[in-house]
Amino acid sequence: MAARYDAIADFHAEQTGDDVADRATAALLDLSGDVSGLRVLDLACGHGRVTRELADRGARVVGIDISGALIEQARAAERAKPRAIAYVHGDVTALTALDGEHFDAVVCNYGLSDIDDLDGALATVTRALVPGGVWCARSSIRASPAGARTRRAVRRRAAATTKRAGGSQITRDSAGRSARTIACCPRT
Numbered sequence: 001m002a003a004r005y006d007a008i009a010d011f012h013a014e015q016t017g018d019d020v021a022d023r024a025t026a027a028l029l030d031l032s033g034d035v036s037g038l039r040v041l042d043l044a045c046g047h048g049r050v051t052r053e054l055a056d057r058g059a060r061v062v063g064i065d066i067s068g069a070l071i072e073q074a075r076a077a078e079r080a081k082p083r084a085i086a087y088v089h090g091d092v093t094a095l096t097a098l099d100g101e102h103f104d105a106v107v108c109n110y111g112l113s114d115i116d117d118l119d120g121a122l123a124t125v126t127r128a129l130v131p132g133g134v135w136c137a138r139s140s141i142r143a144s145p146a147g148a149r150t151r152r153a154v155r156r157r158a159a160a161t162t163k164r165a166g167g168s169q170i171t172r173d174s175a176g177r178s179a180r181t182i183a184c185c186p187r188t
Contacts, residue, residue: 028138035059038104044111048074055083064088093120102130108137
């Protein structure tokens with residue numbers, strides 16, 4: 001997976017850009033709530049588009065991604081306009097670089113469908129969140145094996161670790177693609 005994203009890092013960053021005004025990303029940010037002053041972990045952060053927006057909204061953010069090339073792009077953006085974001089090159093299913101750190105919120109913008117070990121990634125979310133923390137993710141809902149696998153894993157993990165869903169929105173982007181954004185609060 002890392003090699004694939006390393007190979008397309010420039011294309012990926014060019015295609016997604018820095019704009020967070022699309023409806024699906026706006027839904028993710030809205031369901032994340034007021035992040036001002038909160039410690040937030042951005043899983044599968046890519047080149048840092050959502051990570052930077054969270055920092056601009058006042059969060060203290062750590063972004064992690066398995067692609068070294070995408071993390072380097074995120075770090076370059078941080079050097080160009082510092083926001084005190086920490087970017088970590090690592091596997092979200094084995095967050096040894098963040099062991100013992102806890103976050104008020106964890107977000108993931110489309111990354112879940114590309115993670116092979118979803119249960120491992122969702123276990124990381126559970127370990128990383130403080131009691132009462134917010135978990136907010138966006139995933140494609142198109143009919144595909146990856147989309148279906150992601151939905152099943154999130155539902156299974158949410159049923160085991162959450163007391164309630166904080167909200168859910170289905171949005172369509174300008175190309176007509178659908179995405180589901182969910183927010184959950186873990187048990188206290």
